[in-house]
Amino acid sequence: MLCGGRSVANPAKQQRHLAVHCAKMTSPAFWVEVRALAGRSVMPLLRSFFIGLSRNRGMRRFSENSTLGARLSSRFVAGMEIEDALRVAASVNRQGISVTLDSLGESVTTDAEAHRAAEIYHRLLDEIAARKLDAHISVKLTQMGLEIAPELAYTVVESLARHAAAIGSFVRIDMEDSSLTGATLEIVRRLHAQAESQSAVGIVIQAYLYRSQDDIEQLMGEGIRVRLCKGAYKEPASVAFPRKADVDANYLRLSYRLLESGIFHGLATHDEKMIAAIREYARQHGIAPSRYEFQMLYGVRRDLQRDLVRAGYNVRVYVPFGREWYPYFMRRLAERPANVLFLARNFFRS
Numbered sequence: 001m002l003c004g005g006r007s008v009a010n011p012a013k014q015q016r017h018l019a020v021h022c023a024k025m026t027s028p029a030f031w032v033e034v035r036a037l038a039g040r041s042v043m044p045l046l047r048s049f050f051i052g053l054s055r056n057r058g059m060r061r062f063s064e065n066s067t068l069g070a071r072l073s074s075r076f077v078a079g080m081e082i083e084d085a086l087r088v089a090a091s092v093n094r095q096g097i098s099v100t101l102d103s104l105g106e107s108v109t110t111d112a113e114a115h116r117a118a119e120i121y122h123r124l125l126d127e128i129a130a131r132k133l134d135a136h137i138s139v140k141l142t143q144m145g146l147e148i149a150p151e152l153a154y155t156v157v158e159s160l161a162r163h164a165a166a167i168g169s170f171v172r173i174d175m176e177d178s179s180l181t182g183a184t185l186e187i188v189r190r191l192h193a194q195a196e197s198q199s200a201v202g203i204v205i206q207a208y209l210y211r212s213q214d215d216i217e218q219l220m221g222e223g224i225r226v227r228l229c230k231g232a233y234k235e236p237a238s239v240a241f242p243r244k245a246d247v248d249a250n251y252l253r254l255s256y257r258l259l260e261s262g263i264f265h266g267l268a269t270h271d272e273k274m275i276a277a278i279r280e281y282a283r284q285h286g287i288a289p290s291r292y293e294f295q296m297l298y299g300v301r302r303d304l305q306r307d308l309v310r311a312g313y314n315v316r317v318y319v320p321f322g323r324e325w326y327p328y329f330m331r332r333l334a335e336r337p338a339n340v341l342f343l344a345r346n347f348f349r350s
């Protein structure tokens with residue numbers, strides 16, 4: 001059952017439940033009612049709801065094995081196989097947009113799983129070189145074994161960073177929840193300190209964390225490339241700004257610091273207000289568009305991606321693929337719950 005988050009033993013019944021819930025949420029009246037009932041406070045509630053769903057194992061198992069789930073996820077996920085991702089990457093490149101490829105998956109529990117996950121990335125790097133794609137890779141450390149042993153994740157990612165460096169590509173280490181921030185920073189710093197992989201590794205910093213300003217100062221001092229995002233996990237007020245207005249203000253503050261650093265950073269957001277302010281700040285400070293890039297997610301604000309390219313800005317799109325799409329997909333719904341309406345409308349139309 002979708003809303004209660006409990007699993008239903010009968011898959012056919014569960015599929016019907018999913019369809020009924022989607023149908024309910026496609027109705028504009030549903031959203032009018034929700035807004036009227038909860039006023040401005042509805043978004044945080046829906047966000048928590050979808051973040052909660054992203055951790056629901058029963059729903060995850062069911063959704064990842066259902067054709068309905070695969071169809072719904074295709075708006076944000078390039079496909080299930082490497083070849084799907086490479087085909088999408090080539091087509092995105094043809095629009096003048098760079099790519100970062102993400103083989104979906106997180107929190108592996110055995111060394112073998114970590115090595116298998118890394119093997120997919122090695123194949124991607126080989127294909128990026130062979131097909132001359134304008135692409136690099138984005139990697140989650142929990143998929144490389146961080147929660148089994150930090151040293152395992154370090155060794156696995158070091159070999160990816162060396163491979164990327166050898167072909168002139170790059171490994172971006174995604175940032176996960178705040179319990180892993182310190183360990184992630186430590187591993188990226190160690191990788192950056194290695195001459196063989198120095199130019200080929202960068203990190204993600206989340207503007208919702210109080211600690212991010214200090215982290216950014218330290219990373220800039222070491223010359224490490226940063227992707228700045230707002231942050232996609234549910235964090236307590238003890239570590240992260242609870243109010244969106246504060247997250248947005250911090251996002252701009254940190255963006256300006258990154259722009260001033262002279263290092264090539266990625267500013268990841270779909271927020272037009274952030275993008276306009278960043279463009280204006282760069283213009284006023286004589287920072288050319290070639291000195292940084294905007295980053296967005298596959299399937300989100302394609303219009304804005306195209307507009308930025310036309311205006312002469314670097315844009316990179318994050319292209320996820322693979323069978324373990326469920327937590328990623330739910331985080332996208334948490335960011336913009338109205339996506340449910342959009343997805344379901346298209347689903348029932350097709």
Ligand SMILES: Cc1cc2nc3c(=O)[nH]c(=O)nc-3n(C[C@H](O)[C@H](O)[C@H](O)COP(=O)(O)OP(=O)(O)OC[C@H]3O[C@@H](n4cnc5c(N)ncnc54)[C@H](O)[C@@H]3O)c2cc1C
Binds near residue numbers: 176271300
């Ligand atoms: C390239 C990239 C990499 C990322 N990597 C990480 C990471 O490593 N760790 C991490 O915690 N988070 C990551 N994120 C997610 C990020 O933290 C935010 O959760 C996400 O980008 C939404 O924030 P926003 O800045 O787009 O603005 P918001 O303030 O959330 O939204 C502003 C506007 O953007 C549009 N928008 C935003 N999200 C969506 C969506 N899903 N669908 C449709 N429209 C939308 C809407 O118009 C919305 O009104 C990444 C995001 C991007 C773009």
